[in-house]
Amino acid sequence: MLKKKSILKNKKQILDPYWFILPAMLLLSILMLIPIIQVFRYSLMDNVITNKTPTFVGLSNYIDIIKDEVFKSAVGHTLYFTIFSVIFHLILGMTFALLLNSKYLSSGFRAVLRVIFIFPWLFTPAIIAIVWRLILDPLGIMNYILQQAGIINGIVEWLSNEKTVLQTLTFINIWNGYPFYMVSLLAGLQSVPKQQYEAALIDGANSTKQFRYITIPHLKPIILSLSILDFIWTMQVFPLVWMTTGGGPGHSTEVMATYTYKLTFLQFEFSKASASAMIILLISMIISIFYVRSQKSR
């Protein structure tokens, strides 16, 4: 009898932790798992919602999407946009973080710089899109300044020319996203023990070597996490592209998110849109695995 009670008690103890995670698991299931399963189910049908009697078509929607030239170019644009954004976010974020951490600046001046540098991060995508559309209007202030400075002769259609539009959008995204890196890296820089720099100085290490052998190894986990997270977030960019160019001119700024949106809201191809969304999810999940592994190794 006592043994039975003890087994029951042990079982209860084993179950205890699961009770604690039950609310979170329930919430995640309702908000994440069920919609994902539903979207996956949709992606295997000929078309849902507009078609009252959808039929199972297997992977046919996935094949159609992957074969679509517009989707291929959207993947290319997304990768270009994402890779350059992540690289320049890191470079700018690191530069400004080092500047703000510098002992040569007074604390007052540093506070002013901190406010200025963090400014782009405070705007919502809608505001960013409106502000930059106005700045980059062919008859707007940017062209005027560049013309006055003698850098350009005529009018540059930053957001309407197929040759410049993707680079312009990437630039706007870099401007908007670097403060996140700057803040995170600055926190990391402030946690590097000063003694290590002092010891390195005694050993004759110059600033470059200190940066390479002390700063970078300390910041490596932060850089890795930031880059992977930024890659996932940037890859899913939608509002900035949609509100500035709508994926155009032509398909020159079509990214995976705008491609999926158009399938849904303009073409009413809900099943194909689901297949496209599942592909984006799959890519994000693959990158997420790297993130989880980097977190585990810490």
Next chain:
Amino acid sequence: MKKTFTILTIVLFSCASIFAQGSSESAKADETITLEFMQWWEPEMAPGVMEAICSEYEAANPGIKIKRISKPYSEVQSQVTIGAASGTLSDVLGCDPTWIYNLVKQDAVQPLDEFMSADNYDESQLASISVLNGKKYLINVENFIYPLFYNTDMFEEAGISEVPKTHSEFISAAEKLTDTSKNQYGWDISLSLQNPTGIQNDIMSLVWASDGSGVPEPNNEDVAKVFNLVKTMNDKGLLVPGFMTAQEQDKVEHFVNNRCAMMVDSLAHINMIRERNADLNFDIALPPVADDYSGPHILDMAAWGITISKSSEHPQEAWDFVKYIMSPEINARIADSVNAFPGNINGDPNWVKEDALNQKAFALYKDNGVRNEFQGAPEANNLMRLMSEQLQAMLNGKQTVSQALENTSDAWAKVYAK
């Protein structure tokens, strides 16, 4: 474990009591019927007008409450797609006639025939009803025409005494009006893919002007003439730069700021143009027609429509509210607020009597035909986007006019074949 169980029990009891209270409250609320009314009209109307119209209805109909869901046009468009898919559309829906085909296809809206015949509703008072599969689904509440707006000061400065009537005259006038040193251009269009209505209002409006047709088959002589006109204007540098991603509001902004001399635009923007630049001298006229055309002018017309959701639990009450909105007095009040022409032909709007420009607008509406071939077309916005993509490729030198028309025709055929 005991503690956990106790906490869970308390939480469950609390939830149960909250829901129990909720149900008793909803029982009380059952006496009042709430009709959801989603539209983009209120943000575009004069402040307070829509609120007053709904409040007056509530006062006259105790037991009915109108819950207004007022959002910008593009947001309503997205919400309508989502609501139709999930069966959660508002009871009464402000609906662009270009959306109705897909809503009917999704079985998301109700036919109005039964309500009309049960009430012996006089349909002859309505300017336009959208009929699909032999049933009436949408009533045009307000109609907006798209004339040619032109800057009279710029015309005077360029020595142009008459408004261009044909494509050739239009090009010639645009050449005289364009002065890049002043950042001043002859014509402005908006081909943004985000909201591709520029195809309807800037491009197809000129096709319809000469009594041409482009829907469902755009590969024809009428559309080719307009594509050639746009290409010539673009090649000669007479269009405001940036038009490929410009939206309608950008076009209006350029006109207000003397950046462009001519644009085809909605009459609804007259007040906004005046507010933004009180010193701007402008007038309206009929858009140009093809050189060899001598028939009647046809104006592009957009509309605000109204329909009833199939998921509405109170369809009769929803219909009563639709009748109220379509009554001559209310219809005219809405029209006055946005410079529109009432969907009820008995409506007598005051704005058309206010000044010479408004009187001229009313005369244009009365004396000429109106057309919009995208109303009731399948995936109308998608059709416009597909044409815009081909037009942009043509203007970027990637294809000829005939290739652009052929490709548009192929892309549209796939939409119609669905």
